[in-house]
Amino acid sequence: MSLERKDEYDHGEWMKEKDLTPVESVFLTTLVWMDRRFRIVDYLEILETLYYRVNLQMPKSHTEQYNLDNKFWYWYPLYALGSFSTIAYVVAALSGALLGFYYAPGTEGDPSLAYNQLAFIMTDLNFGFMLRSIHRWSAQVMVAAVFLHMLRVYFTGAYKEPRELNWIIGIILISLTMVFGYTGYLLPWDQLAFWAGQIGVEMSLSIPLAGEWVAKLLFGGFSLGASTLQRMYIIHVFLLPFVVTTIIAVHIAIVWIQGIAEPH
Amino acid sequence: MDSSIDDTDTDADPEASAREVVVPLQLYKVVTVFSTMFAVGFVVGGFIVLDTATQRARLSIAEADVPLAILGVVMIAAGAVVYAFSTRFRAEGMGKPKDGSDEPSNNG
Numbered sequence: 001m002s003l004e005r006k007d008e009y010d011h012g013e014w015m016k017e018k019d020l021t022p023v024e025s026v027f028l029t030t031l032v033w034m035d036r037r038f039r040i041v042d043y044l045e046i047l048e049t050l051y052y053r054v055n056l057q058m059p060k061s062h063t064e065q066y067n068l069d070n071k072f073w074y075w076y077p078l079y080a081l082g083s084f085s086t087i088a089y090v091v092a093a094l095s096g097a098l099l100g101f102y103y104a105p106g107t108e109g110d111p112s113l114a115y116n117q118l119a120f121i122m123t124d125l126n127f128g129f130m131l132r133s134i135h136r137w138s139a140q141v142m143v144a145a146v147f148l149h150m151l152r153v154y155f156t157g158a159y160k161e162p163r164e165l166n167w168i169i170g171i172i173l174i175s176l177t178m179v180f181g182y183t184g185y186l187l188p189w190d191q192l193a194f195w196a197g198q199i200g201v202e203m204s205l206s207i208p209l210a211g212e213w214v215a216k217l218l219f220g221g222f223s224l225g226a227s228t229l230q231r232m233y234i235i236h237v238f239l240l241p242f243v244v245t246t247i248i249a250v251h252i253a254i255v256w257i258q259g260i261a262e263p264h
Numbered sequence: 265m266d267s268s269i270d271d272t273d274t275d276a277d278p279e280a281s282a283r284e285v286v287v288p289l290q291l292y293k294v295v296t297v298f299s300t301m302f303a304v305g306f307v308v309g310g311f312i313v314l315d316t317a318t319q320r321a322r323l324s325i326a327e328a329d330v331p332l333a334i335l336g337v338v339m340i341a342a343g344a345v346v347y348a349f350s351t352r353f354r355a356e357g358m359g360k361p362k363d364g365s366d367e368p369s370n371n372g
Contacts, residue, residue, distance in 0.1 A: 014288065014291075018285075020285065023349075024285060024352075027349060027350075028287075028291070028295070028353075031294050031295055031298045031299065032291070032294060034294075034298050035294040035297075035298065040297055040298070040301075041290075041293045041294055041297050044293075044297065045293075073358065
């Protein structure tokens with residue numbers, strides 16, 4: 001018996017005693033060779049340690065306490081959806097701020113000022129096509145990621161006590177995300193936007209008792225016009241950014257304070 | 265030869281016996297990280313090559329660079345194969361959730 005402790009990093013020894021097919025040994029040998037040269041796994045482990053240092057959990061997480069990591073590993077990729085939504089939101093905010101330099105919510109003229117500005121961004125402005133595409137795609141990704149994030153929270157039971165408040169805040173956020181999407185959808189003021197707006201007015205009018213009041217407040221009247229676009233613009237670029245950013249901050253702060261819920 | 269005979273035996277009933285190789289956790293991490301990197305690189309690179317060969321699918325079939333296009337498709341397939349192959353490696357205790365579990369399957 002040798003004095004040296006048997007090292008689990010000694011892949012050569014380990015592979016000899018294992019019954020592997022030729023393809024498997026070549027595959028593993030290649031990857032180990034890569035790992036010896038580019039120690040990416042080590043750097044990822046440093047990141048993992050940093051993550052746990054930063055996210056001190058109180059109380060100790062379920063999986064840590066009962067050493068259940070091996071049972072739950074297949075859920076972990078879905079735990080990235082919340083971050084994914086946040087990143088999409090930040091990207092949309094930055095690209096939206098840049099788009100705001102060139103867009104104007106005017107309905108005068110035929111085609112309208114708004115549509116002309118859009119055509120300018122898409123065809124004449126340097127990187128304009130890319131900028132608007134980034135804004136549109138990040139919006140699409142955010143809506144999808146937020147919805148899938150909600151499914152993950154539901155199916156892992158992460159909404160349960162003591163996290164009910166954050167679940168309700170999340171419902172508010174997903175609703176506001178859709179309002180964000182709808183108001184942005186109307187801004188190009190093309191046929192698609194106009195008739196989507198028409199549907200919005202009629203949906204508001206169908207609300208019992210408060211319908212007419214809601215249509216006037218949100219759409220500036222019963223038929224679409226300059227005031228409709230103006231209101232959609234202000235909701236999209238002024239009202240919602242403040243409100244949603246604040247609620248996202250509260251949402252994430254509560255996750256930080258309570259710790260991430262483990263599946264149970 | 266022996267191993268190839270074994271393979272044909274297991275291929276006869278692929279659903280029932282997908283091969284699993286249990287490896288140390290450290291090696292499992294190496295396999296996951298590097299095979300994912302290779303798979304992503306091959307698939308993305310394959311699409312770039314395919315786009316180059318067909319000018320983003322704008323060329324007619326006669327004008328397209330056929331060998332390059334085939335190379336692109338082969339790269340995409342290679343990425344998929346690397347990823348699929350890597351899924352047979354598992355760390356200890358990392359079985360499929362429904363198999364080999366000490367929990368009963370009746371939700372307690």
